[in-house]
Amino acid sequence: MPEPRRGLPLGDGRAFTAPPPAPPPPPPAEPEDAAPDYTTNVPALRKRRNYWRWASRGVALLLLLFIAAVAWLALTAPLSKSLQPPAPPSITLLAADGTPIARRGAVIGAPVDVTKLPAHVRDAFVAIEDRRFYGHWGVDPRGVLRAAWHNATSSGTSQGGSTITQQLAKNAFLTMDRTATRKFQEVLIAFWLEAWLSKDEILSRYLSNVYFGDNVYGLRAASRHYFSVEPENMTISQATLLAGLVKAPSRLAPTDNLAGARARQKLVIGAMVDAGFLTEAEAAQVRPGTLNVSKSKALPNGTYFADWVLPQARDRAGGVATEQQVRTTLDARLQTAAERVVKSAGLGRSQVALVAMRPDGRVVAMVGGRNYGDSPFNRATQARRQPGSTFKLFVYLAALRSGMTPDSMIDDAPVTIGDWKPSNSDGRYAGRITLRQAFAKSSNVAAARLTHQLGVPAVTRAARDLGISTPIGNDASIALGTSTVSLLELTAAYAAVANGTYPVRPSGLSDDDSADDWLAKRLGGATRFGGGELDALRSLLGTVVESGTGRGAALPIPTFGKTGTTQDARDALFVGFAGDLVVGVWIGNDDNSPIPGASGGGLPARIWRDFMVRALGLTLPPPPPVVEDEVDNGTPIDDVLDGIGQLIEGTPIETQVDDGRRRGDEPPPGEDEDEPYRDGPPPRRQRSGE
Numbered sequence: 001m002p003e004p005r006r007g008l009p010l011g012d013g014r015a016f017t018a019p020p021p022a023p024p025p026p027p028p029a030e031p032e033d034a035a036p037d038y039t040t041n042v043p044a045l046r047k048r049r050n051y052w053r054w055a056s057r058g059v060a061l062l063l064l065l066f067i068a069a070v071a072w073l074a075l076t077a078p079l080s081k082s083l084q085p086p087a088p089p090s091i092t093l094l095a096a097d098g099t100p101i102a103r104r105g106a107v108i109g110a111p112v113d114v115t116k117l118p119a120h121v122r123d124a125f126v127a128i129e130d131r132r133f134y135g136h137w138g139v140d141p142r143g144v145l146r147a148a149w150h151n152a153t154s155s156g157t158s159q160g161g162s163t164i165t166q167q168l169a170k171n172a173f174l175t176m177d178r179t180a181t182r183k184f185q186e187v188l189i190a191f192w193l194e195a196w197l198s199k200d201e202i203l204s205r206y207l208s209n210v211y212f213g214d215n216v217y218g219l220r221a222a223s224r225h226y227f228s229v230e231p232e233n234m235t236i237s238q239a240t241l242l243a244g245l246v247k248a249p250s251r252l253a254p255t256d257n258l259a260g261a262r263a264r265q266k267l268v269i270g271a272m273v274d275a276g277f278l279t280e281a282e283a284a285q286v287r288p289g290t291l292n293v294s295k296s297k298a299l300p301n302g303t304y305f306a307d308w309v310l311p312q313a314r315d316r317a318g319g320v321a322t323e324q325q326v327r328t329t330l331d332a333r334l335q336t337a338a339e340r341v342v343k344s345a346g347l348g349r350s351q352v353a354l355v356a357m358r359p360d361g362r363v364v365a366m367v368g369g370r371n372y373g374d375s376p377f378n379r380a381t382q383a384r385r386q387p388g389s390t391f392k393l394f395v396y397l398a399a400l401r402s403g404m405t406p407d408s409m410i411d412d413a414p415v416t417i418g419d420w421k422p423s424n425s426d427g428r429y430a431g432r433i434t435l436r437q438a439f440a441k442s443s444n445v446a447a448a449r450l451t452h453q454l455g456v457p458a459v460t461r462a463a464r465d466l467g468i469s470t471p472i473g474n475d476a477s478i479a480l481g482t483s484t485v486s487l488l489e490l491t492a493a494y495a496a497v498a499n500g501t502y503p504v505r506p507s508g509l510s511d512d513d514s515a516d517d518w519l520a521k522r523l524g525g526a527t528r529f530g531g532g533e534l535d536a537l538r539s540l541l542g543t544v545v546e547s548g549t550g551r552g553a554a555l556p557i558p559t560f561g562k563t564g565t566t567q568d569a570r571d572a573l574f575v576g577f578a579g580d581l582v583v584g585v586w587i588g589n590d591d592n593s594p595i596p597g598a599s600g601g602g603l604p605a606r607i608w609r610d611f612m613v614r615a616l617g618l619t620l621p622p623p624p625p626v627v628e629d630e631v632d633n634g635t636p637i638d639d640v641l642d643g644i645g646q647l648i649e650g651t652p653i654e655t656q657v658d659d660g661r662r663r664g665d666e667p668p669p670g671e672d673e674d675e676p677y678r679d680g681p682p683p684r685r686q687r688s689g690e
Contacts, residue, residue: 091313092325093306095332096364096510102306104314109220111208112231114200120236121219123277124243125207128268130164131275134199138165138190165190168206211314212245213253226254228292236278240268241289250311254291262288304368304378305330309508327510331364337614338365345607350595353379353586354611355491359499359577361506363488365615377590384470384484385571385588388564388600389442391481393494394463396439396447396540398454400533401462406436406540410446417476422448425565439540440548442563444480451479465527466493467503481564491575491584497537497560498577501526541576550574552605555612556621563600570594574604579616583608 093102114122126133132140140163162170169189193202212222219242223231227238234242244264245252254261269286272278278286305328313326338354345352347370356365368378377383399408412430414423422444429445430437438446451459459479460472468490472483488506496502503526529537541560544550549563553574561576570592575584585604589595613620 091310093309093313093330094325094327095330095335096328097332098327099332101328101330101332101335102303102310104215104306104310106215106217107221107225108217109208109222109224110218112204112219114204114207117231118234118239120272120277121231121234121239122203123272123275124236124239124268125203125246126164127271127275127277128243129167129246131271133164133203136163138194139163139187162186163190164206165193165202168202168209169193171206171209210246211249212242213249214255215310215314225294226291228294236282237265237287237289240272240286241265244268250315254289255293258291265289303366303372304376304380305335305363305366305508307376308366308368308378308381309363312509328508329358329362329364329510330366330508334365334615338367338611341607341611341614342367342370345603345610347587347603350587350589350598351375351379352607353383353487354583354607355380355488355506356581356583356611356615357491357495357506358580359495359504359582361492361495361499361504363506363508364581375590379586379590380487382486384486385586386483386566387481387485387490388566388571388573389444389447389481390490390494390562390564390573390575390600391463391483391485392439392442392447392479393497393537393541393562394466394468395450395454395459395479396435397462397466397533397537398458399435399450400536401530402454402458404435405532406439406536406543407434409433410435410438410443410449412438412441412443412446415445415449415452417448417452420448420475420477422477422480436540436543440543442544442549447479448476451476463493465502466496467505468493481566487573487584487586490573491582494562494575494577494584495582497534497541498582499526500534501528545576549599549601550576550605552601553609553612555609555616556618557616559612561605561608563605565599568594569596569598572598572600572602572604574600574608576608578612581612581615583611585611 091104092100093104095101130140132142166186169186197205207219209218211217212219212226214225216222216225219231222242222245223229223234223238226242227234229238241254241261244261244267245254247264251257252261252264265288269278269283273280273283309328309330313328334356338356342352342354351369352367353369354365354367355363357363366378366380368380368382369375409432412424412433414421414429424444430441430443433443433446435446437443456474456476456478463472468485470483470485470489472478492504492506493502495504528534538560541562542558544563545554545559545561550561553559553561553576555578557578559576559578561574564573564575565571571586571588572595573584573586575582577583585608587595587598587604587607612618
């Protein structure tokens with residue numbers, strides 16, 4: 001039946017209205033945890049920028065530039081050098097004016113083949129120098145980041161991030177300049193070597209070139225020199241000892257520093273364990289390295305100064321080079337003057353040492369013995385001898401720091417300190433005197449009293465501040481110079497007073513080469529003396545020469561210095577300065593036996609004076625006329641002969657006379673009253689060179 005239309009009348013008279021359409025059925029119910037299949041909230045699509053495309057283009061461009069740089073380097077640099085046998089390096093040392101003074105060639109062995117070496121030899125060097133050597137392409141990013149982090153966060157020693165390949169590139173092709181350009185060249189050459197050579201070939205050439213100290217280059221030369229064996233037969237102990245030398249070969253050379261080399265060897269063994277080359281049990285069985293130095297040593301071919309400065313010069317010149325020239329601080333004219341003065345000094349069988357430096361520490365002349373050919377042992381730098389009363393400089397500096405002045409009073413009278421009874425060498429005492437008088441006459445009891453009153457640490461601190469690094473005793477006897485020191489270090493301490501700042505570091509290289517890098521020049525800066533300490537110290541040292549024990553060193557210009565004589569005249573010294581020179585002179589016997597009649601105010605003071613006359617171009621005034629009665633009344637013959645020596649252009653005359661004394665309280669000219677012990681215990685003594 002058709003549906004009636006809306007509004008049509010029905011049979012009962014009512015109008016018909018169609019019902020509204022039914023609503024659509026609800027969607028089927030879904031579980032609450034079910035996710036809808038779709039949503040109508042679709043975000044508008046955004047056009048992505050292709051950052052990766054631009055990044056890849058940048059990397060490609062950098063790669064092309066790098067390849068172009070390597071290609072340019074391959075065409076312009078003599079890279080074939082890395083494939084040639086290493087040439088023996090040599091160093092020519094130049095005086096300050098550029099005059100050659102010495103030449104040193106190196107001992108270098110035949111190249112080694114790492115594939116023919118025991119595995120532990122290869123592993124020792126790889127573990128300590130470049131642990132990921134066999135895994136990188138010439139540059140180790142992890143190593144660079146590690147070194148950078150360590151250097152930025154540590155206040156101790158710095159680390160380097162160079163690989164073995166980079167070290168070979170630097171040694172074979174580049175200079176030691178620490179510049180960004182040189183580092184960039186090093187990286188390029190390292191990549192080129194990695195492409196041209198195998199890893200074993202790179203390591204072989206590195207081991208054939210590297211410096212091991214003692215003027216020895218290459219693993220074969222080092223193994224023969226230190227152990228008298230071929231590298232193919234080295235033990236783990238020997239290999240780890242040599243591997244540790246590469247970091248600082250001049251300082252760690254086991255012939256001079258076996259303790260330091262063994263300490264470094266322990267680090268190498270630990271690195272091998274960390275790298276998995278050794279087990280803990282195997283490492284525990286490795287013994288400290290022992291030496292069997294080759295007896296076939298070349299004859300000496302240089303001077304005392306050249307031997308002293310050579311390790312520093314070699315480090316500055318670099319590890320491997322065919323020819324290097326290094327300018328030193330030596331003044332050829334002053335060196336000649338020093339040698340002539342020493343030769344004419346009339347030493348008999350005794351030895352002598354002389355060091356001359358500028359107030360800033362530049363060494364201009366050095367004599368380490370009577371004859372280098374007979375004995376190359378350098379008594380100026382290697383010997384450790386008692387300084388006698390020259391050590392009193394530090395006692396009086398400590399006194400000045402405590403507030404005392406040269407006019408402060410001190411008792412020059414017998415004293416007992418614990419079980420020790422120091423005494424003046426002549427047994428005479430002046431009673432209550434000033435510090436100036438006590439220093440001029442070199443009173444032992446006054447120096448002992450000061451040290452006891454101020455405390456040994458105060459005196460030790462003064463010595464350390466002025467640069468003394470050798471061990472110092474822990475009792476009041478140090479005031480009389482019972483602790484040993486080198487003449488070079490002692491002279492540098494007096495140079496601090498001449499320079500006005502401390503410490504003064506002795507240097508044998510020119511200013512351009514005297515520091516490792518810019519940072520070394522800024523660390524540990526010099527310190528100025530406080531208050532009136534400097535003027536007071538200079539006043540005390542001047543009084544010694546004007547009216548004290550150092551009158552034999554007097555010059556016609558302001559002169560400052562101090563005498564020193566040890567027990568039984570085993571050592572005699574004079575250290576002082578005038579003009580722009582600071583000079584120290586020592587005489588003694590290598591077997592530490594006494595020298596009859598020797599004193600610091602005698603022959604050492606005259607050698608000092610004669611050198612200064614020549615060095616500074618001075619003319620000594622004629623001596624005062626000798627009155628006959630004064631000679632008859634006891635004037636020592638040494639004074640008369642000394643006056644005659646001044647007439648002969650400062651030429652000293654050797655005298656061997658008994659210990660004569662004048663009447664009166666003052667010691668005769670040139671007489672040094674600083675024998676450290678008379679009735680007390682003997683001093684601790686160390687033989688020269690030990």
